[in-house]
Amino acid sequence: MKKKLNIAIDGPAGAGKSTVAKMIASRLGLLYVDTGSMYRALTLKAINLNIGFSEKELVRLCEDLDIELVYENGECRVLLDGQDVTEEIRTPKVSQNVSFVASIPQVRENMVMRQQLMAKNGGVVMDGRDIGTRVMKNADFKFFLTASIEERARRRLIYLKEKGYDVSLSDVIAEISERDDIDKKRSVDPLVPAEDAIIIDTTDLTAEQVVDKMLSYIKI
Numbered sequence: 001m002k003k004k005l006n007i008a009i010d011g012p013a014g015a016g017k018s019t020v021a022k023m024i025a026s027r028l029g030l031l032y033v034d035t036g037s038m039y040r041a042l043t044l045k046a047i048n049l050n051i052g053f054s055e056k057e058l059v060r061l062c063e064d065l066d067i068e069l070v071y072e073n074g075e076c077r078v079l080l081d082g083q084d085v086t087e088e089i090r091t092p093k094v095s096q097n098v099s100f101v102a103s104i105p106q107v108r109e110n111m112v113m114r115q116q117l118m119a120k121n122g123g124v125v126m127d128g129r130d131i132g133t134r135v136m137k138n139a140d141f142k143f144f145l146t147a148s149i150e151e152r153a154r155r156r157l158i159y160l161k162e163k164g165y166d167v168s169l170s171d172v173i174a175e176i177s178e179r180d181d182i183d184k185k186r187s188v189d190p191l192v193p194a195e196d197a198i199i200i201d202t203t204d205l206t207a208e209q210v211v212d213k214m215l216s217y218i219k220i
């Protein structure tokens with residue numbers, strides 16, 4: 001049987017990766033894997049245990065972290081120690097600390113290994129920051145989505161307001177600029193497009209338009 005496709009989608013926060021990754025996965029009958037949710041789950045666990053953010057503790061915690069990605073009605077849900085934390089991992093407290101957690105080389109090594117296992121048999125649309133450059137270097141298709149900082153912040157603001165958070169556009173611009181900065185400058189697998197990635201600027205495009213553009217490159 002022909003191996004199923006693997007599709008890598010990278011880019012900075014708010015570029016629209018998860019929205020289009022879910023749509024592409026559903027159109028092509030592939031599984032959507034949100035790798036950011038794994039770094040977020042580890043960050044949440046550290047917050048819940050109140051252990052602070054020492055590298056040594058985080059590496060230890062990561063080693064026996066019980067995370068599972070499960071699929072319900074086409075939605076990817078995140079289980080941490082068997083509990084559904086899909087919503088909780090998106091709170092500002094987690095967002096503010098996750099880039100630091102994801103910058104620790106041994107944490108990344110552990111997470112990359114788990115993600116490579118998920119991609120081993122093909123059939124995934126995986127989004128993150130290092131998917132095309134590290135996790136799935138041999139992906140069949142690689143995309144790198146970008147958008148202006150204002151547009152990315154505006155998208156995140158809509159999401160946060162819907163969830164009832166009282167934040168301003170300038171707060172969100174500051175938060176995602178800081179995250180991008182840490183993600184781009186870290187020593188291991190920083191956020192950069194893979195040499196063979198197709199770069200799409202989503203600033204003035206709807207999610208459907210981005211998906212159509214991506215599908216135009218995907219020849220099965």
Ligand code: DC
Pocket residue numbers: 013035036037039040098099102103127128129130131179183
């Ligand atoms: O995609 P997201 O915003 O949920 O990701 C949260 C953080 O995790 C992001 O700031 C960078 C990090 N991350 C990473 O370093 N590598 C990945 N493959 C996915 C996410």
